[in-house]
Amino acid sequence: MDLVIGLMSGTSMDGVDAALLETDGEDAVRPRGFISLPYEDQEKETIRSALGAGDREKVRAAETVVTEAHIRAVRRLLAGTGARDVRAIGFHGHTLDHRPEDRFTLQVGDAARLARETGLPVVADFRSADVAAGGQGAPLAPVYHRARLAGEQGPIAVLNVGGVANITWIGRDGGMLAFDTGPGNALLDDWCRRHTGLPMDRDGRLAARGRVDNGILEQLLDDPYFAMPPPKSLDRLSFSSAPLEPLPPADGAATLTAFTAAAVARAPLPEPPRRWIVSGGGRRNPVLMAALPGPAEPAEALGWNGDALEAEAFAYLAARRLKNLPASFPGTTGCPAPMAAGRLFPP
Secondary structure (H helix, E strand, O other): OEEEEEEEOOOOOOEEEEEEEEEOOOOOEEEEEEEEEEOOHHHHHHHHHOOOOOOHHHHHHHHHHHHHHHHHHHHHHHHHHOOOOEEEEEEOOEEEEEEHHHOEEEEEOOHHHHHHHHOOOEEEOOOHHHHHOOOOOOOOOHHHHHHHOOOOOOOEEEEEEOOEEEEEEEOOOOOEEEEEEEEOOHHHHHHHHHHHOOOOOHHHHHHHHOOOOHHHHHHHHOOHHHHOOOOOOOOOOOOOOHHHOOOOHHHHHHHHHHHHHHHHHOOOOOOOOOEEEEEOHHHHOHHHHHHOOOOEEEHHHHOOOOOOHHHHHHHHHHHHHHOOOOOEOOOOOOOOOOEOOOEEEOO
């Protein structure tokens, strides 16, 4: 087995997650270390201002911020774990724009610079080939979820609630279906920042004080996305909270939390999961967890680190790329055939 580093900068823009994984890129996986390096407020604003990829100067500035943060994260992870003989780094970058219907996706991050400054081979650009082939380019973690769930009886669902929420459904026979269910934390985070000055609804405290506006909730759920069959994927900016602006802050938070949960409940799955396992920041919101189908369990119920899972997945995907094994499948991204993902950047 090889030691591989995985990196993730999610749509919530909290920071960079870095995980060390021992794996063969197939059935064997052993987490060996994890850190999370928060973005500074100015770094978040630089990235946020580049969302949508409409301004080249802003995109370049965001790429510099993302790359330098990832370099720091790798160095800190290596120092903290004392790891030697790392085979490669899986570098997702940060998504600024994702429009698979136009065969376009953009993740920023200078993989060549990361390889030079760390002295390690970097596997990056995981999504573009899948999108060019007609796939959604997301989600990419399902094959890792399946490896981690070895020995668990299906059907079982892994729900990641980051900025966007996505689900991996593993059937009784190990078959996979995956797609973005709808909003995750991004709309709620933005609502809290605008209306309270806080970066998030910590522990669901704001939503717990509010009341769900069912009329607005139904309006949000009327979006055509929810009638589309999977596989399907979203951009961070796919939904707007504009219909909620007349609401008090607490009612808006309650309605947005209900929106995330209701979108998950409406997810078109072949069979109801026996277990719902939740990763990402959303698992820390008790109001959301209570509203999800289930009973929903945090990833820790399986002995996993729910913060590390996405970064671990990109370590696993990098290991698979070194063996030219597929990372995306017709049932996970809608690609025409199983495809390897990522380009290799030597140090």
